[in-house]
Amino acid sequence: MRPAFLLGRPALVAALIVWLENLIPRPARPYAPAGMDALSELLRAVKLSGALFFNAQCVAPWCVRSPPSTLLSPHVAAASSHIIEFHLIAEGRGYVRVGEETTPLTAGDIVMLPHGDRHFMGNGLGGITFDGEAELQSLVALLRSRIKLTQIGSGSGEQTRLICGYLTCEARLIKPVLAGLPRMVRVHVRNDSYGELLEAMIRHAVQQLVEATPGGDVIAARLAEVLFAEVLRRYVLQLPEGRTGWLAGAADPLVGQALAALHQRPGHPWTLPELAQAVGLSRSVLTERFARYLGQAPMAYLTDWRLELAAESLRTTSRSVLQIAGEIGYDSEAAFNRAFKRRFATPPARYRRDWREGARAATAGAAGSG
Numbered sequence: 001m002r003p004a005f006l007l008g009r010p011a012l013v014a015a016l017i018v019w020l021e022n023l024i025p026r027p028a029r030p031y032a033p034a035g036m037d038a039l040s041e042l043l044r045a046v047k048l049s050g051a052l053f054f055n056a057q058c059v060a061p062w063c064v065r066s067p068p069s070t071l072l073s074p075h076v077a078a079a080s081s082h083i084i085e086f087h088l089i090a091e092g093r094g095y096v097r098v099g100e101e102t103t104p105l106t107a108g109d110i111v112m113l114p115h116g117d118r119h120f121m122g123n124g125l126g127g128i129t130f131d132g133e134a135e136l137q138s139l140v141a142l143l144r145s146r147i148k149l150t151q152i153g154s155g156s157g158e159q160t161r162l163i164c165g166y167l168t169c170e171a172r173l174i175k176p177v178l179a180g181l182p183r184m185v186r187v188h189v190r191n192d193s194y195g196e197l198l199e200a201m202i203r204h205a206v207q208q209l210v211e212a213t214p215g216g217d218v219i220a221a222r223l224a225e226v227l228f229a230e231v232l233r234r235y236v237l238q239l240p241e242g243r244t245g246w247l248a249g250a251a252d253p254l255v256g257q258a259l260a261a262l263h264q265r266p267g268h269p270w271t272l273p274e275l276a277q278a279v280g281l282s283r284s285v286l287t288e289r290f291a292r293y294l295g296q297a298p299m300a301y302l303t304d305w306r307l308e309l310a311a312e313s314l315r316t317t318s319r320s321v322l323q324i325a326g327e328i329g330y331d332s333e334a335a336f337n338r339a340f341k342r343r344f345a346t347p348p349a350r351y352r353r354d355w356r357e358g359a360r361a362a363t364a365g366a367a368g369s370g
Contacts (some may be wrong), residue, residue, distance in 0.1 A: 038263060039233065039250050042263050043228075046169045047170050051165055051224060052205060053164060055149050056149070057161055058161075059154065060124035061123065062122050062153035062160075063130070065118070067132050067136060067139070072139070076140075076144070098119045098184045101184070106201065112184070112231050117184070123157070131157055163202060170288065187231050198226065208220070235248065244295075245258075255294075258298060309328055314352040315355050
């Protein structure tokens with residue numbers, strides 16, 4: 001099923017990934033003119049990191065129980081990270097069950113669990129369930145080991161090819177996007193040439209990992225990130241009229257422009273009149289339209305986003321509080337300290353110290369349980 005022109009050509013695969021990444025903001029769609037893509041601007045800030053970890057040939061009846069991603073986080077992600085799992089049905093059929101809701105799947109479907117819910121995947125009734133929660137250490141070992149073809153099921157029923165991966169991202173920064181998503185997102189990638197190429201490249205990346213090709217891990221990681229952005233893009237395009245939330249706002253032609261401008265230059269001394277002029281609306285119309293989707297006014301949203309960026313910098317860099325304050329648009333360290341304390345109930349310096357102490361304790365705990 002791999003395209004012949006990709007065989008043995010990892011450099012070409014890497015070049016195609018760059019091409020795919022550049023395509024994501026540009027296909028014609030009802031939001032974000034060229035260079036003003038709110039989703040792309042936000043994703044640049046959340047520090048996505050991806051991996052493919054499971055390549056299975058499943059024979060019905062089969063069932064896999066995946067634990068909540070919070071159980072996996074201490075083993076594969078930083079203390080502030082959130083894990084998003086995704087699954088590609090490359091061949092055959094199956095289902096995914098989240099809570100009481102079961103969704104049928106067919107070849108070409110990609111399933112994403114944005115909130116890290118416990119879920120079941122399978123095909124048919126009966127058979128032995130691989131319980132990833134009960135066998136957590138085995139699952140963690142699988143996440144850390146080199147990918148290989150795994151056989152699931154010992155029957156003689158329908159065969160299903162399953163490719164799984166995960167993304168880690170900064171939990172607080174990705175929150176605006178995830179808040180508007182359901183527990184499970186399903187999109188189909190075989191209804192256009194772009195999706196078909198993406199699927200072919202994922203298949204090829206898996207094969208490169210199986211064969212331990214140099215650079216395979218990097219290629220797979222970048223593809224996982226591209227896949228996440230593409231799933232979100234397709235989800236946005238199928239949103240019904242009347243939906244609210246961050247993604248719905250990004251899909252609005254004018255609110256999307258405002259969001260993109262704010263995320264592109266969060267440290268700029270924005271004023272409401274300047275932002276309204278940039279998107280071609282009056283101040284009152286922009287405020288009303290922005291609040292309809294996001295539940296707050298543009299300048300209040302900008303303040304919250306700036307403080308989230310500041311918190312992320314405090315957690316992950318050694319820059320001084322004064323430097324961070326200036327980067328996000330505060331002229332005064334004292335004003336930044338006050339705003340930060342209002343949002344996080346602690347001053348910036350103490351926030352950094354407390355987070356680092358907590359991260360060290362979490363790392364030690366994960367090492368002890370591993």
